[in-house]
Amino acid sequence: MKASNLRRLAAALLVAMLMLPGCLEAEAVDEGAEQATEVTLTVWHSFAAESKEEAVFEASVAAFMEAHPGVEVDVTGIPFAEADRQFMIAAQADEAPDLVRLSSDQLGRIGDVRVSGEPLLEDLRVHLTPAQRSAFDARALNAMRYDGALLGVPASQDCLSLLYNPILFDAAGVEHPSEDWTLDDLVNAADELTAGDVNGLAMPVKDAYWWFGFQAGHGGALFDANGTPTLDSNGSAEAMQWVIDLEQVHGVVQTGTQTESMKTQFLGAKAAMIVDGPWNWATYEAGRIPLQQTLLPTVAETGERVAPLVTYKGWSVSKQSPEKVWATELALHLSSMDVQRTFASETYTLPTHVDLYEDAEIVESDVLSGFLDQLMVGTPAPTTRAMGMVYDPLVTAFENVYAGEMAADEALQLADEALEADLEAAS
Missing domain, CATH: 3.40.190.10 (Periplasmic binding protein-like II)
Known part of the structure; x- marks a missing residue:
């Protein structure tokens, strides 16, 4: 979805939010928003077309742009099963998006690939503070690592x-x-x-x-x-x-x-x-x-x-991105506690944010709490080339x-x- 359409969605959401009690209070302006001018991010997602997941994702992107007026986000949907292959093809042509949604096994297939001697994905260890990393389930964060490099921010997990x-x-x-x-x-x-x-x-x-x-x-x-x-x-x-x-x-x-x-x-x-x-x-x-x-x-x-095998999905920043800082900021937003809570309540997507494990809404949901119990006794999928093959x-x-x-x-x-x-x- 184009940024202009997402902005119209954001405006509608903002009007609705302003009608809620307490939402008219002023909020601190993010320092990055003052610095952002004419920044455009391209994002590839792999949610099913016209699904609830896609709708929640697009609303989350719209909210990010509303909070950062100088940032435009252009969104493209790609088939989940094709995400890693299409990303590798795009990277080889120097046309990779700034941000892409990938699963842990897809990271395993991408991890060793190089273009002109460079990896395809940014190592996010230099972008995330220890406090930001500790917000996520350690198993989920580890699933975003390949050979020590942190190749994504974990946004969800699932199992049978x-x-x-x-x-x-x-x-x-x-x-x-x-x-x-x-x-x-x-x-x-x-x-x-x-x-x-x-x-x-x-x-x-x-x-x-x-x-x-x-x-x-x-x-x-x-x-x-x-x-x-x-x-x-x-x-x-x-x-x-x-x-x-x-x-x-x-x-x-x-x-x-x-x-x-x-x-x-x-x-x-x-x-x-x-x-x-x-x-x-x-x-x-x-x-x-x-x-x-x-x-x-x-x-x-x-x-x-x-x-059951526990698999993970997250947001990865392209090594080729000229806007790595802003792409990381968007990845953190899409993996934030508030966005994960919305995904959980509206689509039954299992969160990776540890604070949500004790969230009243999630604990009281038989579906979410039941699957989280199953997940805790599951087998984390290794993020390796072998798992991808x-x-x-x-x-x-x-x-x-x-x-x-x-x-x-x-x-x-x-x-x-x-x-x-x-x-x-x-x-």
């Missing part, structure tokens, strides 16, 4: 959890899920709930992202402490087979379920449970599904809880096991070898 339709449970006379559940409890309940055109559970059993948490619960890990791939670590094959068996052996997951079809099943009350993230909660609410959430179960054999070999591994062409342990061993070969070729 267990959601369920209490009406279907009550109709079948099955007790609701609880934090005390084991994987056996999950399967047994799903079996009781599977009848007619209703399945007990919906999740894409061939998607590695959904497997990561079950791998951790079975005692496995994607990488060791040195970052070396360990896709075939102890417990990993058992976790893969357990996930696939949900469909092929227990029959509690509908055959061929993918990420989109699982949402359709849950929205149509054709699935009693679903493993999904907060990003789809509003969609289910709009579909009048009376959903509830609880922690993913524990694995009885290990005593460990299923620990892990999916391709795992796609092949899952396909081979699902088709019955290979045992899980063999498939994961080959996937581990393929990932190590890919990393060596890329170095």
Whole structure:
């Protein structure tokens, strides 16, 4: 959205805000605003078009421009999955935006890339004070680091959890899920709930992202402490087979379920449970599904809880930006406590600002507090090149096991070898 349109939005927002009690009091003028003259920032975001997230983002940018009259912000939306690739292409042509929204795994893919010997992203350690850094969850801040350099300001985090339709449970006379559940409890309940055109559970059993948490619960890990791939670590094959068996052996997951079809099943009350993230909660609410959430179960054999991958998204400043100070200022604004609170309340986006963990509005929200509880027992995604490359070999591994062409342990061993070969070729 062009800056002129955002300014019109800001004016409307300002009028509305001035009608609120206490909003007519004078505020101190930011020192940077007095210094800013004719500054233009280009920003790439990766929120879905016409989504609530995009609307909150654009309103936040408009508020920033209202507070800093000398700063114009031109906004462009790009597909989330393409953000890192498009940014790298733009940087190679010396046309990178000043600010871009990237995930932690995308930072892992960008971190080692150089143009004319220079990294693509600014190291923000020289721009953020210790107090500014300490405002964020340490795990989230660490996820924005690559080889020690701070390549972004963490604005959000997310993970999967267990959601369920209490009406279907009550109709079948099955007790609701609880934090005390084991994987056996999950399967047994799903079996009781599977009848007619209703399945007990919906999740894409061939998607590695959904497997990561079950791998951790079975005692496995994607990488060791040195970052070396360990896709075939102890417990990993058992976790893969357990996930696939949900469909092929227990029959509690509908055959061929993918990420989109699982949402359709849950929205149509054709699935009693679903493993999904907060990003789809509003969609289910709009579909009048009376959903509830609880922690993913524990694995009885290990005593460990299923620990879904925790991923992070933040704002990164281009190394090529001529306005790094102002770009950093905007990144901090878009990651500020007030903006994160708005994102949380309006879109169920999980905050990274530690003060918001105790915020009354968030604590009192069953959705936000529930997902934050899940997140705290999750597995932080490493910000490494290997994490950005892990999916391709795992796609092949899952396909081979699902088709019955290979045992899980063999498939994961080959996937581990393929990932190590890919990393060596890329170095």
